[in-house]
Amino acid sequence: MNAEYEEAGRRWMAEAISLARRGAGRTSPNPLVGALVVGPDGKAAGRGWHERAGSSHAEVIALKEAGGLARGGTLYINLEPCAHRGKTPPCAPAVVEAGIARVVAALEDPDPRVAGKGFRILEGGGVAVETGLLAREAARLNEAFITSIEKGRPFVTLKMAMSLDGRIAAASGESRWITGEPARAWAHNFRDRVDAILVGVETLLKDDPLLTARPEGKAGKPLIRVVLDSRLRAPKEARALPPDRGVATIVVALAGGDSSRAVELEKVGAEIVFTEAGPGGRVALVPLLETLGDRGVRHLLVEGGGQVHGSFLRQGMADRVMAFIAPMIIGDDLAPGAVSGGL
DSSP states (O other): OOHHHHHHHHHHHHHHHHHHHTTTTTSTTSOOOEEEEEOTTSSEEEEEEOOSTTSOOHHHHHHHHHGGGGTTOEEEESSOOOOSOSSSOOSHHHHHHTTOOEEEESOOOOSTTTTTHHHHHHHHTTOEEEEOTTHHHHHHHTHHHHHHHHHSSOEEEEEEEEOTTSBSSOTTOOOTTSSOHHHHHHHHHHHTTSSEEEEEHHHHHHHOOOOOOOOTTSOOOOOEEEEEOTTOOOOTTOTTSSOBTTBOOEEEEETTOOHHHHHHHHHTTOEEEEEOBOGGGSBOHHHHHHHHHHTTOOEEEEOOOHHHHHHHHHTTOOSEEEEEEOSOOOOOTTSOBSSOSOO
16 A cells, blocks of 8 residues: 555545544534545545434444445445434345445444444445544544543543632632633533533532533533532522423432422432432442443533542543643642542
């Protein structure tokens, strides 16, 4: 294979990955997928990406746009074509029927319903299959999807805003605002790409946040909001408790908690989930994350205080940490830190 041919393949795959990224925040629990059909003449003939869960898949859109030019051509795609019927028909048979001669896929789909079955359908239909091109970039794009399949829990991102000396608030608890408007706008855009957001009850008590996604220039999607509240201290007046467009806030408490308080919170629309205690008598994270995974949460954003961040880190449940560091020094030993409780 000559260098020019290899470079063209990398360009096509990079474009497929870029197309996939356009669906960010809208396809969950499905993965991000982009597809590009290159005709026998070496020119792009069709492009597509999965726009939202339940809509047409990337391959089908690209093949439809390519029409007859797909016959004898190559399909570049960042993830193995699916082999199972969900809300839409399987894609691998459609690729065969379109007359595609070769499929270049960055990754095999880790979903047990696919996991190589799509490739076998293609090869059984006479389609040549190549894998591994830009695999690292493709894996990074779908890290939440892959983590949730392989570990049975959501991909967890811890987000914290802190001063240069690692403090997230003054000793009085005042934290608005350590970061500036650009950082807050970026954070809202990022919220719009995840499935759920989690805080501790102390954040609810001190800041009374909405915990919604308010991205620039468009309406944010409703998030599953989760509050860790071992002893059910959340005030029923908290702004984050009423459902957001039909999506209830989940308040997680320890089993045996005050049932009367639970009833009060349920009256404003919150869902109360009782769970077992973990290290230090706090909410056990493993069963909680498994429950969220069962509800289709692929990516969880944690915006808690130091205790919550510390719990996730100590229990090995954090996959990424994003730190916004403001050019200031709070300089108070009593001020809360970004991570507390010891690691």
